[in-house]
Amino acid sequence: MKKNTHQLIKMMLGSFIVIVAFSCMQPKTEAKLPRIAILGLAIESSTFSPALTHEEDFHASLGDSIFKEYPFLEKDSSLRKQANWIPLLYGHALPGGVVTKDAYDALVSKSIQMLKQNAPYDGIFFDIHGAMSVQGMDDPEADFIKQIRAAVGTKVLISTSMDLHGNVSLDLAKNSDFITCFRMAPHEDAIESKRRAVSNLLTRLMNGKGKPSYKAWVGVPILLPGEKTSTRIEPGKTLYAQLPAATSQEGIIDAAIWIGYAWADAPRNHAAVVVTGDDQQKVTTTAEALAKSFWAVRNEFVFVAPTASLEESLQLAIASKVHPYLISDMGDNPTAGGAGDVTWTLKNILERKEFKTETGPSVIYASIPGPALVKEAIKVGVGGKVSALVGAAIDNRYAPPVLLTGIVESIYKGDINAEVEVAVKVGSVHVIVTQKRKPYHLESDYTRLGLSPRKSDIVIVKIGYLVPELYDLRADWIMATTPGGVDQDLKRLPYKKIQRPMFPLDDFKTEPSLKAVMY
Numbered sequence: 001m002k003k004n005t006h007q008l009i010k011m012m013l014g015s016f017i018v019i020v021a022f023s024c025m026q027p028k029t030e031a032k033l034p035r036i037a038i039l040g041l042a043i044e045s046s047t048f049s050p051a052l053t054h055e056e057d058f059h060a061s062l063g064d065s066i067f068k069e070y071p072f073l074e075k076d077s078s079l080r081k082q083a084n085w086i087p088l089l090y091g092h093a094l095p096g097g098v099v100t101k102d103a104y105d106a107l108v109s110k111s112i113q114m115l116k117q118n119a120p121y122d123g124i125f126f127d128i129h130g131a132m133s134v135q136g137m138d139d140p141e142a143d144f145i146k147q148i149r150a151a152v153g154t155k156v157l158i159s160t161s162m163d164l165h166g167n168v169s170l171d172l173a174k175n176s177d178f179i180t181c182f183r184m185a186p187h188e189d190a191i192e193s194k195r196r197a198v199s200n201l202l203t204r205l206m207n208g209k210g211k212p213s214y215k216a217w218v219g220v221p222i223l224l225p226g227e228k229t230s231t232r233i234e235p236g237k238t239l240y241a242q243l244p245a246a247t248s249q250e251g252i253i254d255a256a257i258w259i260g261y262a263w264a265d266a267p268r269n270h271a272a273v274v275v276t277g278d279d280q281q282k283v284t285t286t287a288e289a290l291a292k293s294f295w296a297v298r299n300e301f302v303f304v305a306p307t308a309s310l311e312e313s314l315q316l317a318i319a320s321k322v323h324p325y326l327i328s329d330m331g332d333n334p335t336a337g338g339a340g341d342v343t344w345t346l347k348n349i350l351e352r353k354e355f356k357t358e359t360g361p362s363v364i365y366a367s368i369p370g371p372a373l374v375k376e377a378i379k380v381g382v383g384g385k386v387s388a389l390v391g392a393a394i395d396n397r398y399a400p401p402v403l404l405t406g407i408v409e410s411i412y413k414g415d416i417n418a419e420v421e422v423a424v425k426v427g428s429v430h431v432i433v434t435q436k437r438k439p440y441h442l443e444s445d446y447t448r449l450g451l452s453p454r455k456s457d458i459v460i461v462k463i464g465y466l467v468p469e470l471y472d473l474r475a476d477w478i479m480a481t482t483p484g485g486v487d488q489d490l491k492r493l494p495y496k497k498i499q500r501p502m503f504p505l506d507d508f509k510t511e512p513s514l515k516a517v518m519y
Helices: 002-025 063-069 101-117 140-152 170-175 190-206 236-241 243-247 280-296 310-319 344-351 371-380 443-447 468-473
Strands: 035-042 084-092 096-099 123-127 157-162 178-181 214-220 252-258 271-277 325-329 363-369 385-390 402-415 419-426 429-434 458-461 476-480
Touching: 035 101, 035 190, 063 084, 084 101, 096 101, 101 140, 123 140, 123 190, 140 157, 140 170, 157 190, 170 214, 178 190, 178 252, 178 271, 190 252, 214 280, 236 243, 243 252, 243 280, 252 280, 271 280, 310 325, 310 344, 310 458, 310 476, 344 363, 344 402, 344 429, 363 443, 371 385, 371 402, 371 419, 371 429, 402 429, 443 468
Parallel strands: 035 084, 035 123, 123 157, 157 178, 325 458, 325 476, 363 429, 363 458
Antiparallel strands: 214 271, 252 271, 385 402, 402 419, 419 429
């Protein structure tokens, strides 16, 4: 009996050793990577412009082609390896007029359909601008995220990335678990900010902490144009410099300040602060402190550069001893929502005697849409003479189309926005005419047309504050207060829906509360 018992024990021990040895030889099961979807629509659109934005203007990317928007998610990057990424649909349109309801419905429907087809998810990276205006809607980004929530439920973590000129309604904030925005204007930190939004999401998924325990939103009754709130100068520089320290506090995930978008008329159009984290007191006090610091410096915001009428700006440029002298044609800035085809400035330039002959000061004007002239230029070729109407096909409130007659200097085909670009010499003015509107921010935009902004006496460009490349090449600069859909004088705009009182449009009889709304 004892012998049998000993044999049984030996057999059992042997089996146990074999099982242990076999299990040690098996590869360890890798941790399951989180599934994260990517989607979003980005545009800044003015309700004070007669232009309309259509579905094709978003140039929507689908699937893996979306990765090109995010260098930090390139194939071998560390962030790419930390999750199973499901890129769905991302559309980014040039700033412009109101988005048609048909375009919005089509793009959102496609997004939601793809979202449902590729479920389930642990997280969503929701990449938007935040200043999209849609026909018949006051808060399209909030509507979009609510449709996302209806499709994926409330447990999925959503991290929203925005432009600081976007608008954060309480509805948008409530449906976002993490929400952040750029900290620089001009937006040199755009990619860095998007990466932060992704990192916040991944960190909370990987450490198992999930949604933030507390979120605070403060609406700030300030509405200012970006040209007065650049972070290159005070008080914007110091205002935004508070954010790294605010975010680095233990118990805080992210802190963000939105300037808001001034050229649309909806209740959400105003400044805002959002802070997220796990320490209720720090989240609350940080949000309110940031909002109060914004309100405290409201009267200190000024234009980032000198401003003057177009007439005064041209006189200064012609008299200048340094070149190139840049003039911002602000009122029709296509990167803020202008139609881009207002001819008022071009008409005034061409009428000046200083520019009538080839020996006058060399001027580059960028730019004006003129499909009829582009067609004629292609027909006659470089060196040929063209004469056709340009501009004012959309926004003719300030000046009619201009009959442009000159010599074709160059033709460039294939730009994603302009499609075809033509440089036409009229007297001493080089006018860039496009098939479709386009902003001219890069030096290469000019040089590929054979134009040299660095060697020109004057460069006049439809823009507000100068983006980095133009800022770096300027010898001097002034912002001309020209008319258009993004008029810098906000008191001239017919607001009907924004919340009142609103600084600087109204006087405040009492101080706003600036209390955090916890949600």
